[in-house]
Amino acid sequence: MMHNATLTTTTPPSKDNAQLSLPAPAKLNLMLHIVGRRDDGYHLLQTLFQFLDYADTLHFSARDDGKIILHTPVDGVAHDNNLIVRAARLLQHNSHCHLGADIWLDKKLPIGGGIGGGSSNAATTLVGLNHLWQTRLSLDALADLGLTLGADIPVFVKGRAAFAEGVGEKLQPVELPESWYLVAVPPVSISTEKIFSDKGLTRNTPMTNIRTVLKQSSQHNDCQAVVEKHYPEVRNALILLNNYVDARLTGTGSCLFGGFPNEEQAAIVANQISEKLQSFVAKGANISMLHRTLQNLSEH
Numbered sequence: 100m101m102h103n104a105t106l107t108t109t110t111p112p113s114k115d116n117a118q119l120s121l122p123a124p125a126k127l128n129l130m131l132h133i134v135g136r137r138d139d140g141y142h143l144l145q146t147l148f149q150f151l152d153y154a155d156t157l158h159f160s161a162r163d164d165g166k167i168i169l170h171t172p173v174d175g176v177a178h179d180n181n182l183i184v185r186a187a188r189l190l191q192h193n194s195h196c197h198l199g200a201d202i203w204l205d206k207k208l209p210i211g212g213g214i215g216g217g218s219s220n221a222a223t224t225l226v227g228l229n230h231l232w233q234t235r236l237s238l239d240a241l242a243d244l245g246l247t248l249g250a251d252i253p254v255f256v257k258g259r260a261a262f263a264e265g266v267g268e269k270l271q272p273v274e275l276p277e278s279w280y281l282v283a284v285p286p287v288s289i290s291t292e293k294i295f296s297d298k299g300l301t302r303n304t305p306m307t308n309i310r311t312v313l314k315q316s317s318q319h320n321d322c323q324a325v326v327e328k329h330y331p332e333v334r335n336a337l338i339l340l341n342n343y344v345d346a347r348l349t350g351t352g353s354c355l356f357g358g359f360p361n362e363e364q365a366a367i368v369a370n371q372i373s374e375k376l377q378s379f380v381a382k383g384a385n386i387s388m389l390h391r392t393l394q395n396l397s398e399h
């Protein structure tokens with residue numbers, strides 16, 4: 100018994116014995132219109148979010164000493180600036196929780212890719228630690244907290260495909276076809292701020308509504324022209340992909356996507372472009388992997 104107790108207290112925390120592991124999935128912006136600008140410079144959007152079954156994984160264990168420690172560094176991001184750490188501290192502060200956390204990240208989503216990796220990591224941290232710490236905040240409260248860190252975080256917290264307005268936080272859930280997507284990853288990381296501050300960005304697309312958007316057979320992203328102007332890698336990737344599928348930018352890029360009726364057809368194109376362009380194939384999801392995993396946890 101003594102031996103076991105000693106082992107338990109001296110074994111360093113590791114992701115292999117983490118108390119909770121959860122996915123942080125990617126999103127696509129199936130269309131993105133910029134319809135105006137707020138006084139603080141943030142852009143008013145109309146966008147259709149769908150999740151992908153393609154995800155980072157986060158591992159969490161609670162700590163008694165209140166410290167938040169992310170054991171996996173993200174290239175170019177200081178520990179305390181990482182959205183995972185910032186989200187954990189925000190929840191800790193707002194819920195007056197005395198517990199801390201050890202956190203590990205298995206990174207799969209490209210950074211600066213427009214598929215929301217950082218935002219999704221933050222959302223999974225809010226939802227995951229709320230579960231582990233039993234802080235019992237509602238999803239609405241967690242989404243409001245997330246919005247203070249980034250415009251894309253609420254949709255990941257809520258976990259439902261949605262038509263979004265405002266800066267991306269006014270969400271109406273939608274049921275979309277769950278197509279297979281080929282997602283190309285051009286070899287550039289794009290700063291969202293750089294694209295949103297470009298003078299040439301279209302900012303006056305006429306307002307539409309969810310019914311019109313869902314009826315339209317072709318969609319567009321207002322950020323695409325500016326991204327193509329700054330990044331020849333993205334423009335060339337689009338030209339290549341458009342030989343096979345109607346391809347479009349997600350978010351502020353750099354990733355591009357095209358829809359397919361099944362996995363095989365998407366994989367064939369992925370294979371055909373593989374020497375020129377990195378890509379992955381993933382299924383669209385109206386309920387995010389995070390929320391499907393939580394549902395399974397609560398059932399078992």
Ligand SMILES: C[C@](O)(CO)[C@H](O)COP(=O)(O)OP(=O)(O)OC[C@H]1O[C@@H](n2ccc(N)nc2=O)[C@H](O)[C@@H]1O
Pocket residue numbers: 128140141142143144146213218248249250251252265266267291292295350351
């Ligand atoms: C492009 C999208 O990914 C579409 O889903 C999002 O609008 C971006 O969301 P995000 O990465 O969470 O963005 P934030 O971290 O909140 O903001 C990054 C920068 O993008 C600009 N920004 C962001 C969202 C928005 N609706 N208008 C903006 O002008 C702001 O200059 C901000 O400084």
Ligand SMILES: Nc1ncnc2c1ncn2[C@@H]1O[C@H](COP(=O)(O)OP(=O)(O)OP(=O)(O)O)[C@@H](O)[C@H]1O
Pocket residue numbers: 173175176180181182183209210211212213214215216217218220221251289291350351352353
């Ligand atoms: N855990 C994290 N993972 C990735 N990036 C992070 C993380 N924490 C902070 N960041 C910062 O956030 C920036 C945006 O990263 P992210 O990969 O989410 O971009 P993105 O996919 O273009 O996001 P979005 O579509 O939400 O604009 C990165 O350049 C990085 O500096």
